[in-house]
Amino acid sequence: MVALTSAAGVAPAPRRHRVRVWRGLVLGIAAAYFLIPLYAGLRFSFQDDAGHWSLYALRAIPSQIGFTGAFWLSIKLAFTTLVGTLVLMVPTTIYVHLHLPRVRRLLEFVTVLPIVIPPIVLILGVLRAAPIWLKASPYLLSLMYVILTMPFVYRSLDAGISAIDLKTLVEASRSLGANGPQTLWRVILPNLRAGILSASVLTLALVLGEFTMASLDLWTTLPVWIYQFQQTDGHIATMVSMLSLIGTWVLITVMVSLDRSESRRSRRKAEVA
Amino acid sequence: MSQAQANGGSSGARVELRELVRVFGRTRALDGFSLDVEPGELVALLGPSGCGKTTALRALAGFELVDHGQVLVDGHDVARVSPQDRDMGMVFQSYSLFPNMSALHNVGFGLRMRGVRSTARRDKAHELLELVGLHEHAEKYPHQLSGGQQQRVALARALAIEPRVLLLDEPLSALDAKVRTGLRDQIRSLQQRLAITTVFVTHDQEEALSMADRVCVMREGRGEQTATPAELYSRPTSAFVAHFVGVSSRVPVRRDGATVGLWGQEVTVRNADLTARDVDAVLRPEDVAIVIDPAGPASVVHKSFLGAITRVTVSVESAEVRVDVRSDMARDLNHGDRVALSVVARDVLVSPRDGRVDVEED
Ligand SMILES: Nc1ncnc2c1ncn2[C@@H]1O[C@H](COP(=O)(O)OP(=O)(O)OP(=O)(O)O)[C@@H](O)[C@H]1O
């Protein structure tokens, strides 16, 4: 009896300890998984062919053939995709929430399809079916990216809408004399800012890193350029990929902190009063 | 001084709902609902959950289209008028302030939509916040306000547009009891000062009886009785109303023409619509008196102390009757004591025997 209780009393402690060790281990492995390639990449990009520390890769980037074009193409695609996806998805999601709640399930299913269907299948099919004039334009990629980002964009917006009482806010606005566009602009969009922001961040990150579709559609976007240039100079290519990674992070941080400072500003304004 | 005068007295509109029908699938949310509201009057819609109160209010506001029937405001059919053009201020059950705007901007929103210049808008919004006692909170955002404060801002926001009709859908139900009674009085006195036609939805009978000029008791999409609070309580026209408003007990009786026999007494029947012989008498606790009588037919089952009075439950034959007794008298009544009962009311309401009445107990 005594032995039993003491055993029972002692047992949980090592178990808890073991759990903590496991947690640390898993976290460590996950971190290593991300950090080691990153470290290797950074190190490699700051070396020359002889293996010495050097900034030559950084200095050489702007003068490399095709870099500027690829860079601007990626930026253009990122922002056209962003505009396209928001113009399509924001009104659709709001409308479904307000007027077709039963279609939500279907929409959820449809927006998950781009994840289920591999991009390579999608782009090969589209390249067969698209008219010549569209195939000749890089903006075919924007259209494809709108589809590709749909799962993330829909989920961000859906979560954002679910966080507010959309129906009541819309009805309050209508009863106060606002028409549809006024309600959208002054009431719905400002309160969906967080959802729209996270949708935008995901869209930009995804488009700036997309490789498969761009390369099959034969457009040299930044990731495609990096891949091709690797055969010319690995150090420069790696440096560019590191910079594009950091650039994306900076972009995301700026957007998020803009949102934070905006909401902090409004809060401070209220506290002063 | 009141806004009604500033408006040239236009704030009190007459509202008529005529035979409204609204069907959702198999549910008849409104099933021939009619209601007249006089200019400047406050009418409460009272009824159990799901009886169609919100649907009626939304039909009036224009958020719900009806399948049949008419909504008339000052005699004009508003079927083709969209919600934003109906000039109806609405306060919702859930918090409905715009989270991205300060209290002041919330209140000014309706004026902004009407193209009122920003200085005039500010002045008016400040004036209304003062009216609901929240002047010093003007710059706060909804998340910085308590529930009661939010609903007061919502009220100010609805009033800012000087609506023709004010619609309130259980605006107090999310608040705790103390805040609720305070705000109830505030809404009522504002409504009277502004002489604004108001429809107030609630499932709380006390709220309806204490605030309204008239109360409309709804049941399954229809108006069961519309009357002043006093009339509704003392002269309910149906057992449903009697059960829903106040406390009542049912006693099986035999009907003999215009009277029923109750504990050896002949009592006049109030409602003549019923022809059946076997009916139930519906009695209020104050309709009955108790006399201690060792040979009496009834016995005391339960007492609950309510302050000045004590509610005594007695068992008589197969029925249980609740009777209000002055608390000092009730001290002599103990569990199991034999008593006799007598009817002290002028007349009684009868309802069909075993006519089941679906009333939610609070
Ligand atoms: N949009 C809708 N779709 C389907 N059924 C609905 C809809 N709105 C209301 N109903 C149904 O109509 C009936 C009346 O609803 P309503 O909201 O008017 O009741 P209520 O009296 O306001 O109830 P509560 O006190 O619970 O708010 C209910 O049975 C409800 O389920």
Ligand SMILES: [Mg+2]
């Ligand atoms: Mg309701």
